[in-house]
Amino acid sequence: MPANSTSATAAVDRETGFVRELGLFDSTMIVIGAMIGSGIFAVSADTARNVGSPGWLLVAWVYTAVVTVAAALSYGELASMMPKAGGMYVYLREAFSPLVGFLYGWTLFTVIQTGTIAAVAVSFGRFTGVLWPAISETNYLIPPIHLSTGYAVSLSTSQLAGILVIALLTWSNTRGVRYGKIVQNLFTSAKVIALAALILLGLIFFKHDAVAANFSNFWTPHDVTPLAGTLSALSAFGLFAAICVSQSGCMFSADAWNNVTFAGGEVKDPRRTMPRALAIGTMCVTGLYVLANVAYLMVLPLTAIQHAPSDRVATAMLEVIFPGWGAALMAIAIMISAFGCINALVLSGPRVYYSMAQDGLFLNAAGSLNRARVPGWSLLIQGIWSAALVLPRTYDPVKNTYGNLYSNLLDYVISAALIFYIIIIAGVIRLRIKRPNADRPYRAFGYPLVPLLYIAGGCAVLACLFAYRPASTWPGLLIVLCGLPIYFLMNRRTQSRGSLAQPDESRALR
Secondary structure, three states: OOOHHHHHHHHHHOOOEEEEEEEOHHHHHHHHHHOOHHHHHOOOOHHHHHHHHHHHHHHHHHHHHHHHOOOOOOOOHHHHHHOOOHHHHHHHHOOHHHHHHHHHHHHHHHHHHHHHHHHHHHHHHHHHHHOOOOOOOOOEEEEEOOOOOEEEEEEHHHHHHHHHHHHHHHHHHHHHHHHHHHHHHHHHHHHHHHHHHHHHHHOOOOHHHHHHHHHHHHOOOOOOOOOOOOOOOOOOHHHHHHHHHHHHHHHHHHHOOOOHHEEEHHHHHHHHHHHHHHHHHHHHEEEEEHHHHHHHEEEEEEHEEEEHHHOHHHHHHHHHOOOOOOOHHHHHHHHHHHHHHHHHHHHHHHHHHHHHHOOOOOOOOHHOOOOOOOOHHHHHHHHHHHHHHEEEEEEEEEOOOOOOOOOHHHHHHHHHHHHHHHHHHHHHHHHHHHOOOOOOOOOOOOHHHHHHHHHHHHHHHHHHHHHHHHHHHHHHHHHHHHHHHHHHHHHHHHHHOOOOOOOOOOHHHO
16 A cells, blocks of 8 residues: 555545545646747747747747637636546537547547657657666667668657656656655756756847847748748648647647546545646646747747748757756756656556446456546556657658658548547537536636637638548547447446446536
8 A cells, every 4th residue: 555545545535436636736736847848949940930920929829829829728627517537528528429428538548648758758758868878769779670661669768767767757646646745846846947047048148140130020921931831831721730830849838638538536625626727727837838849939030930940940949048958958948848848647547447447448458446536547548558659660761761650650640639628618608508507616717708719710720630631630520430330339348237327417417
């Protein structure tokens, strides 16, 4: 029995067996920690190439901020109505059907949660190599084994570093939610301080030539990357499409804001705490993201942002301010940030698989709690699949170079996640109609305009991603659809055993 079990006994929820350990600060740290990974330090390069001007670069990030906060302010209503383990899986199940809930849980497990963990772990390993050159994507323990012309699997020291981080954080979270929150609070606080310091450095040590170059051509696109054929940010529609396509990176950097609701069964006073944590966390992170891009523009001309080596914009900025030290400083900051992000994702995701297993829609073992009153088997299953996703590599036969699935995972994650975010915000409206008298301690701010704002903004992004990034976004939809036969097989199995618990209003809202 873990050392903290006795002290936590008084906080055990007698109905579920979970320990209600997470207060407002802890919950907010999960929101912030899950959102801030390594994306903010790199994706501005691709965004700048798409939109082609400093002003529209900031607009792209403001777009992300507006739709993310709109989603959080709307989603908080569901969190206050159904403060249960499972979060969005439960909300989709109750607003629409068990099938819709399962498809989300299936996609979360196959790519959204585990794919994000793998992508951030790959980034952690890559930046660890800046400090320790022996940790490298080309220092192979198992050389690439080709699966097809464009794909291979390998195990490099860099990949091993990412896998070891996943294993460490999976193990620490099996020790109890108190251990998980201590790691989360420590590393989230550290990375917020690091990101704030990066912003202050950019604003204090600004470069006159960069400011002059950026603000003299603030809105004029130049040196843009075409989206398709001749369509680019040089035309009005092309500019709108470029901003939407750029959201695959920007929204990925701000994704996972809803993860705290997965652990709703472990939050103190969840009906009040979760909506507040969602609002505070998303506002803080998206505000920091916009300011970080202002800092980049104060130090680097837009062309330097567009062509930053390996897209490492923050590293390029620090190299200008601290020549010779920038890469090492940024590597430390990203390692801290990635570690905290992985921990938040590792902590929260298994609560969804636990809830699915409780409904007979996941592996049976995942529906039990261990002695530390956390879903230990769910943690282990998630950890194994996340580690497996670190191994695949991309291969360019023309250049004879190996990459990794980071960018593919990024696009798969955001296209798949956006589908369900749009559906669940529509679920806020549906439940207002379906259950008008349900207890709602928090009601969506600006209803129905704010939910509709998110739905419209999300649909625009999704349409542009499917139109102009089909190779990397359609697979996300296919992954969702692959869940259909799995659902019917598992549903038939549980019905044959007579163990499927049909959801009803009283169970969801108590």
